[in-house]
Amino acid sequence: AQKVTQAQTEISVVEKEDVTLDCVYETRDTTYYLFWYKQPPSGELVFLIRRNSFDEQNEISGRYSWNFQKSTSSFNFTITASQVVDSAVYFCALILTSGTYKYIFGTGTRLKVLA
Amino acid sequence: DSGVTQTPKHLITATGQRVTLRCSPRSGDLSVYWYQQSLDQGLQFLIQYYNGEERAKGNILERFSAQQFPDLHSELNLSSLELGDSALYFCASSPPEQGEQYFGPGTRLTVT
Numbered sequence: 001a002q003k004v005t006q007a008q009t010e011i012s013v014v015e016k017e018d019v020t021l022d023c024v025y026e027t028r029d030t031t032y033y034l035f036w037y038k039q040p041p042s043g044e045l046v047f048l049i050r051r052n053s054f055d056e057q058n059e060i061s062g063r064y065s066w067n068f069q070k071s072t073s074s075f076n077f078t079i080t081a082s083q084v085v086d087s088a089v090y091f092c093a094l095i096l097t098s099g100t101y102k103y104i105f106g107t108g109t110r111l112k113v114l115a
Numbered sequence: 116d117s118g119v120t121q122t123p124k125h126l127i128t129a130t131g132q133r134v135t136l137r138c139s140p141r142s143g144d145l146s147v148y149w150y151q152q153s154l155d156q157g158l159q160f161l162i163q164y165y166n167g168e169e170r171a172k173g174n175i176l177e178r179f180s181a182q183q184f185p186d187l188h189s190e191l192n193l194s195s196l197e198l199g200d201s202a203l204y205f206c207a208s209s210p211p212e213q214g215e216q217y218f219g220p221g222t223r224l225t226v227t
Contacts, residue, residue: 050215105160
């Protein structure tokens with residue numbers, strides 16, 4: 001089965017708190033990509049990161065960091081010192097590339113950062 | 116502003132009709148992706164084109180078709196529209212050999 005689970009439907013934090021959004025995926029493929037997207041209240045979609053299955057290095061971009069662990073099939077996203085502008089729905093996605101490409105999206109986690 | 120443009124922003128039409136959504140990618144981007152976001156189905160990938168050729172196909176219905184033209188703009192054609200086709204349709208583009216995607220503002224389609 002191929003699946004992406006974002007078990008946290010909604011998270012609320014107070015500004016400046018750190019928050020981690022979980023993403024667990026299932027696939028038997030060895031070659032795949034993992035993505036994170038952000039959708040703020042205004043509705044547009046914003047690409048955050050792409051990671052391929054052979055690159056388990058963690059990534060940091062400013063206050064954002066991603067922890068990819070193949071052993072637990074997880075690709076978690078942490079926001080450090082959250083800000084109100086981080087309030088959005090965040091989607092994790094798995095893209096399988098063997099044969100026909102297949103995109104599998106999680107249901108999203110709504111993050112509310114309170115001032 | 117991502118540099119990706121989509122027209123129209125809003126579209127209201129009746130069941131059974133046909134509509135065309137248009138996307139202009141960022142200058143230099145060869146890939147165009149189409150996504151659908153609805154309350155029922157969530158976010159779904161429809162189709163990807165790379166330099167005029169279909170590269171990947173997702174959950175695109177047979178009533179839907181797309182193409183990418185020589186100038187790299189893309190059109191998504193939706194026909195025999197049903198109420199369930201009401202959704203936000205996003206287009207994205209990406210540069211050659213790069214992973215990042217740049218999204219347009221979306222077209223909100225309402226089928227009545």
